Amino acid sequence: MRIAIIAPAWFAVPPLRYGGIxxxxxxxxxxLVDQGHDVTLFAAGDSQTKAHLxxxxxxxxxMRIGLSLPDLHHxxxxxxxxxxxxxxxxxxxxxxxxLGGAVTVPVCHTVxxxxxxxxxxxxxxxxxxxxxxxxxxxxxxxRAPLPDLxxxxxxHNAISLDAYPFHxxxxxxxxxxxxxxxxxxAHHAVNVARETGRPLILAGKMHDxxxxxxFEQHVGPYLSDxxxxxxxxxxxxxxxxxxxxxxxxxPIQWPEPFGLVMVESMACGTPVVATRNGAVPEVIEDGxxxxxxxxxxxxxxxxxxxxxxxxxxCRDSAVEWFSPARMVADYVAAYERLLQLSV
Amino acid sequence: MRIAIIAPAWFAVPPLRYGGIxxxxxxxxxxLVDQGHDVTLFAAGDSQTKAHLxxxxxxxxxMRIGLSLPDLHHxxxxxxxxxxxxxxxxxxxxxxxxLGGAVTVPVCHTVxxxxxxxxxxxxxxxxxxxxxxxxxxxxxxxRAPLPDLxxxxxxHNAISLDAYPFHxxxxxxxxxxxxxxxxxxAHHAVNVARETGRPLILAGKMHDxxxxxxFEQHVGPYLSDxxxxxxxxxxxxxxxxxxxxxxxxxPIQWPEPFGLVMVESMACGTPVVATRNGAVPEVIEDGxxxxxxxxxxxxxxxxxxxxxxxxxxCRDSAVEWFSPARMVADYVAAYERLLQLSV
Numbered sequence: 001m002r003i004a005i006i007a008p009a010w011f012a013v014p015p016l017r018y019g020g021i022x023x024x025x026x027x028x029x030x031x032l033v034d035q036g037h038d039v040t041l042f043a044a045g046d047s048q049t050k051a052h053l054x055x056x057x058x059x060x061x062x063m064r065i066g067l068s069l070p071d072l073h074h075x076x077x078x079x080x081x082x083x084x085x086x087x088x089x090x091x092x093x094x095x096x097x098x099l100g101g102a103v104t105v106p107v108c109h110t111v112x113x114x115x116x117x118x119x120x121x122x123x124x125x126x127x128x129x130x131x132x133x134x135x136x137x138x139x140x141x142x143r144a145p146l147p148d149l150x151x152x153x154x155x156h157n158a159i160s161l162d163a164y165p166f167h168x169x170x171x172x173x174x175x176x177x178x179x180x181x182x183x184x185x186a187h188h189a190v191n192v193a194r195e196t197g198r199p200l201i202l203a204g205k206m207h208d209x210x211x212x213x214x215f216e217q218h219v220g221p222y223l224s225d226x227x228x229x230x231x232x233x234x235x236x237x238x239x240x241x242x243x244x245x246x247x248x249x250x251p252i253q254w255p256e257p258f259g260l261v262m263v264e265s266m267a268c269g270t271p272v273v274a275t276r277n278g279a280v281p282e283v284i285e286d287g288x289x290x291x292x293x294x295x296x297x298x299x300x301x302x303x304x305x306x307x308x309x310x311x312x313x314c315r316d317s318a319v320e321w322f323s324p325a326r327m328v329a330d331y332v333a334a335y336e337r338l339l340q341l342s343v
Numbered sequence: 344m345r346i347a348i349i350a351p352a353w354f355a356v357p358p359l360r361y362g363g364i365x366x367x368x369x370x371x372x373x374x375l376v377d378q379g380h381d382v383t384l385f386a387a388g389d390s391q392t393k394a395h396l397x398x399x400x401x402x403x404x405x406m407r408i409g410l411s412l413p414d415l416h417h418x419x420x421x422x423x424x425x426x427x428x429x430x431x432x433x434x435x436x437x438x439x440x441x442l443g444g445a446v447t448v449p450v451c452h453t454v455x456x457x458x459x460x461x462x463x464x465x466x467x468x469x470x471x472x473x474x475x476x477x478x479x480x481x482x483x484x485x486r487a488p489l490p491d492l493x494x495x496x497x498x499h500n501a502i503s504l505d506a507y508p509f510h511x512x513x514x515x516x517x518x519x520x521x522x523x524x525x526x527x528x529a530h531h532a533v534n535v536a537r538e539t540g541r542p543l544i545l546a547g548k549m550h551d552x553x554x555x556x557x558f559e560q561h562v563g564p565y566l567s568d569x570x571x572x573x574x575x576x577x578x579x580x581x582x583x584x585x586x587x588x589x590x591x592x593x594p595i596q597w598p599e600p601f602g603l604v605m606v607e608s609m610a611c612g613t614p615v616v617a618t619r620n621g622a623v624p625e626v627i628e629d630g631x632x633x634x635x636x637x638x639x640x641x642x643x644x645x646x647x648x649x650x651x652x653x654x655x656x657c658r659d660s661a662v663e664w665f666s667p668a669r670m671v672a673d674y675v676a677a678y679e680r681l682l683q684l685s686v
Contacts, residue, residue: 068438069461071411076441076468095411095438098419101445102473118412125419130445 001335002038004085005029005051006092009074010065012046020260021112024157024327025091031328040085042078054078071095079103087335089136094122101130106342108134108152108334114257115145123149134338136331139279142257152341153334156282157258158327161319163235164267167243168311173199174303175245175270177238177261180206180215185251185275187218188296190227192249192273195300199226200249203233203241242268247290247306250274251299259283266290266318269311273302289317344678345381347428348372348394349435352417353408355389363603364455367500367670368434374671383428385421397421414438422446430678432479437465444473449685451477451495451677457600458488466492477681479674482622485600496677499625500601501670504662506578507610510586511654516542517646518588518613520581520604523549523558528594528618530561531639533570535592535616538643542569543592546576546584585611590633590649593617594642602626609633609661612654616645632660 007025014026029051039051044060056077061070075096082103090096090109100107134152176189193200248265255278272290284290291302350368357369372394382394387403399420404413418439425446433439433452443450477495519532536543591608598621615633627633634645
């Protein structure tokens with residue numbers, strides 16, 4: 001297949017720093033090439049890929065993130081060459097999805113964010129304007145607010161398993177990896193540490209006002225010799241923290257469409273304790289790669305159960321469900337289905 | 344005709360403060376209603392119009408100006424109802440133009456900005472993706488960088504003539520009305536004042552760095568009892584300044600696609616002295632409503648010739664060429680042409 005993939009306009013693929021979408025796009029493009037497809041990746045100029053790279057910007061327009069003009073410029077760079085492809089898979093955002101209605105080549109769009117609030121309104125409208133564009137969800141749960149859109153497939157995200165090496169031996173600390181915003185639940189991680197008496201390491205960014213306020217009120221006052229906040233960490237530090245943790249806590253408070261950190265933890269051999277919300281039940285095999293609870297009050301007890309799980313089983317679950325090969329196969333199946341529907 | 348007009352998403356129509364595009368859209372929508380058309384205006388909630396008003400935002404999302412998500416939300420609000428209209432005329436920007444390719448209803452888009460730089464690249468690409476969308480220029484000159492786009496018509500802008508009352512009596516001062524950016528040529532106005540010995544009033548905003556630097560280097564040092572900068576002015580102050588000026592100077596240094604201040608001056612009965620650039624020769628009747636020069640060195644001599652022109656002739660020229668009735672008729676003709684082409 002001649003496949004065009006549109007990355008988000010703003011950052012290199014793969015990203016130089018954090019960027020979940022950019023990693024998924026990087027893995028997908030390389031994986032499709034490995035399978036023998038003719039892949040063109042539309043992405044910022046600093047990108048590294050096995051695909052043909054077409055850039056609308058030599059330097060990623062990161063300083064203009066979210067603005068219409070570069071977003072449009074980037075998506076149109078692909079759509080203006082639409083005739084050269086059998087299929088286009090947009091990952092750039094709702095603007096890229098809506099524009100898919102302007103070309104005759106089959107277009108599918110991967111929804112990477114939640115479908116609530118204003119993005120939900122926009123996807124609902126673009127479903128009316130560009131109804132032929134097939135939508136790919138990154139979890140079944142993500143579809144809940146808008147189940148009647150033109151859903152084509154669910155393709156769960158993958159991670160580069162080599163970048164998260166298996167490490168069966170553990171220290172005794174709990175790990176929380178995520179932003180300090182209330183919906184990520186760092187304060188629940190603190191509660192679990194105090195209840196279990198186990199050490200806790202919190203890592204993640206604290207930039208915006210909501211993150212700072214949440215941290216100052218609900219995390220900062222409890223920091224101690226055993227409850228430590230280490231700020232944002234590099235990839236290598238993240239892997240080291242994940243590899244040696246007893247369990248990773250994922251006390252998510254909102255229906256997050258995916259949650260890559262759960263998979264990263266499993267790949268390193270560390271079970272995850274999570275609240276049943278969003279994509280959690282689609283990512284964790286309860287009792288194998290982690291423990292899922294229905295109430296925050298159950299987290300502490302779940303830690304002890306999760307600590308008994310086999311690191312190898314966690315790794316196996318990550319390899320089985322979240323490998324690049326599985327994700328690429330899901331995407332190829334979705335593309336083939338769209339081509340059949342478009343005949 | 345059942346006509347949909349999409350205003351820019353960001354400000355009320357008409358604008359509460361300055362906003363050239365919003366004024367043109369307001370005049371067009373009301374004028375089409377006055378002619379008996381069934382007009383729906385998609386604009387921010389604070390808008391006042393004779394048309395049916397459909398809002399995507401109760402409050403204009405001015406703080407998010409330029410961002411993809413509100414821009415898309417706004418345009419899709421119209422395009423999702425496309426089937427209810429005979430024709431859609433987008434004024435919202437290149438995103439609105441590109442999306443016109445996704446619907447089957449005939450769409451035309453008025454280009455309000457210059458076609459150089461990144462906007463030029465974007466219009467060039469969207470001409471390939473959405474080739475059926477008819478483009479309306481606001482001057483013939485505006486088309487110069489991209490003459491081969493799908494041009495439908497030129498519809499010169501209009502002003503609300505009642506808002507710029509004729510006032511034949513003059514004081515002896517020269518007037519410069521515009522931003523302090525180099526391309527507007529305030530420094531040339533200063534030169535003309537010094538050369539002719541006539542008083543000069545400069546009015547206009549000085550916000551961004553380029554405007555401040557230009558002012559500090561090329562305008563500020565020459566301020567005196569007779570060369571005065573009065574900052575940004577209200578509509579009423581602007582009219583008073585225009586009505587009593589001997590001539591208005593328009594020493595434009597770049598190919599501006601239009602230039603409403605020339606028309607505003609003519610409507611008040613004040614001739615314009617301008618450099619031949621952009622739309623200037625399409626707006627000023629040389630020797631009737633003003634004097635056009637080919638070189639900045641000729642400006643001073645031209646002031647004396649322009650001062651002899653008849654205020655009534657200036658007003659007549661504005662009424663003949665830039666009335667709402669003329670603009671609305673031009674748009675109706677463009678819409679009819681597009682409908683014929685779309686049969």
